[in-house]
Amino acid sequence: MPERLYGIRHHGPGSARAVVQELERQPPQVLLVEGPPEADDLVRWVADAGLEPPVALLGYATDDPRRAAFWPFAVFSPEWQAIRWAVSHGVPVRFFDLPFAYRMGGNAAGRLTQPGPAQPDLTQPDLAQASPEQSDPAQAEVSPPGPSGTDAGSPSDAAESDVDSAGRSPEAAGEPGGADGPGPGTAVERVPQRPVDPIGELAAAAGYDDPERWWEDVVEHRGMPAFEAIAEAMTAIRDDSPEDPDDLVREAYMRTVLRETRKKYDDIAVVCGAWHVPALTRKVAVKDDVALLKGRRKEKVSFTWVPWTYGRLASWSGYGAGVRSPGWYHHLFSTADEVVTRWLVDAAGVLRAEGVPTSSAHIIEATRLAEALATLRGRPLAGLAEVTEAAEAVMCDGEPLRVSLISNRLVVGERLGGVPEDMPGVPLAKDLANQQRALRLKPEALDRDLELDLRKEIGLQRSRLLHRLRILGVPWGEPPQARRGTTGTFREEWRLRWQPEFAVRLVEGSMFGTTVASAATAKVTRAAADAETLADVTALVETCLLADLTGAYPPVLAALDVRAALDADVNHLMAAIPALARTLRYGDVRQTDVAGLATVTASLLVRVCAGLPSAVGSVSDEAARLLRDRIDGVHSAVGLLADDDLRQRWLGTLASLAGRGDLHGLLAGRLTRLLMDAGRLDAVEVRRRLRLPLTVGTPPAHGAAWVEGFLSGGGLLLVHDDALLALLDEWLADIPADAFDSVLPLLRRTFGAFESGERRAIGERVSGKVRATQEAGALGFDTERADLVLPTLSALLGRGITAGEAR
Incomplete structure (x- = not known):
């Protein structure tokens, strides 16, 4: 008896129901399923109640786990339902796609898979939240397996493919919801992409511009057409389409497995992507298949089951065999009757959970509207488009955010699968x-x-x-x-x-250890040994605190000593101190032993105090800004150390620097402010120092930089010190017109950094001074100069402004 080929759409609920019906009607002796043969031993776990879809087969190169691939399964995936049926009926199951080991090993032409990207930063791994607008950046590193094109069921090798602005692979971007695109496996090798979209072709032939809608009308709502008809349609499409070299190799292996299986069994059932059915029925000489497979080498690979999510089954995630609405497909597969009503009941539950009042009347009216829309559009039943529009109009009051909430929770549905506790794994x-x-x-x-x-x-x-x-x-x-x-x-x-x-x-x-603590310790230890800069090691010290990696402290502190001794750059030394001070200060909060770190930190601060005088002389504006930030960081860190000797040494260093004539204005002003806040300078001395850069003859830019440095700690000082405010006010009024343009950006940046309340209070104090001057009989400004702004004011206000009104 020739084998029965069931060409399916991956993750198609209609295909899943039809396959189970056919297996019940004609039980086979053996079942072949498109998938990695190395996972045959894991099939038995499908019968375990702890293996709850969505789940995925994870395959990876044993010596380099970064090269990995997933084969996802949902409860509505035809392969999953077929395997479950076979396991429950005692029918042998065998995966018969090209072994993953061949893909990892490359071919005779020498095309080898490439390792994944470098390890992420230890302290800031970059993995953003996936969403329909922005998919997870990790997709580019290890993508969910998806089509190498938009065919009807072949796995793809596209984990290293480029992605578009939405985070999707090029083929997925133009593919209608994984309309039976290549199957569930994705290796890490880049292969030529197939330009054919079979479901799109069939939908277009039927007069549909939306393949998903065609699929719902023909398959989900009216029943799956005969598998023979699908095979005939795929044959017609493939006859007019270019062949993918990767498909040819995979299908040669599939035919080889079929030949071997025929020697043992008379009744064979095959579940594979519909795209491959014509190739499996085609008469091909054995020698031709052998020639295609010759010269391939294997690499050692490992497999296990892992949890998956519906978000990763969605086509927008970059998974080419994905579907546009996995949550909706789950509902279609698991709901026997009243599909529309039950869906809208669930949608109402989502809205109620977020505090949106939704009554039974809303559900009834939305159901009627969805069914009416389906009738007007000539559809057999209301589909996702109709229930979404009905929910938006009746239950969401047209609010896009509410519609988006239903879409995220129900249409996509972030369901997370599970695996048994005793599942083999690392x-x-x-x-x-x-x-x-x-x-x-x-x-x-x-x-x-x-x-x-x-x-x-x-x-x-x-x-x-x-x-x-x-x-x-x-x-x-x-x-x-x-x-x-x-x-x-x-x-x-x-x-x-x-x-x-x-x-x-x-x-x-797992290459670093068998437990989370030991692996993290080993990885930090290696990072400390490989660190090239002092800042790298300093970050690791704080990491040890947060993660309580006491075993990593000795090698990290040793690396810190070495890097600190070799690094003579004062900027680098100052950059290292804040993290060390935080570690010392908050070690007790986390019950972490930080013994030995205080000595290293004190040593660094002593070196900073010794090297800072030579580092601050005659620096550029950019260098001065960097030094100002570094000094602020160290100053804050010294406050955390609670060591009076170190604090006095630091303040003494600042005091010796603040009076230098070659000091940049930004640094001079900032040091003066720090010393004043620390009680080393009184208000009289501060005002005296402020007068020096603000006197006539000093370049206005130098004075503005001094003011910026002095006030960068906040504007409350000007609110409470009338003498200081008056001094600044007089200086501003005396700036020559030709120099004001160059000073204004510095001043704007300084005052713009103040809190809005501080700026308002300063303005009120200045305006109060002006009113007091007016009450004393003087306007307090040059009336002729003030009259020059009247035309501009008139243009802004749209009417003429007299001098009297302006005053």
């Missing part, structure tokens, strides 16, 4: 799973805000776990430093979101 992933259960931190696909109290043991342990994962390149949580700068408090706020790609990062991290 020890690092096992350790993380154990800690997640112990700390009651369940991975979720949706954003979740988490507030931690570090005074409680569970809050402290959760914080340490999240920081350790970031070191391993698994940014499960957005760190508190990036949100509110709460490093040194007893409270942290995190935003958690689990991404499927983290499974690959955990495999990569």
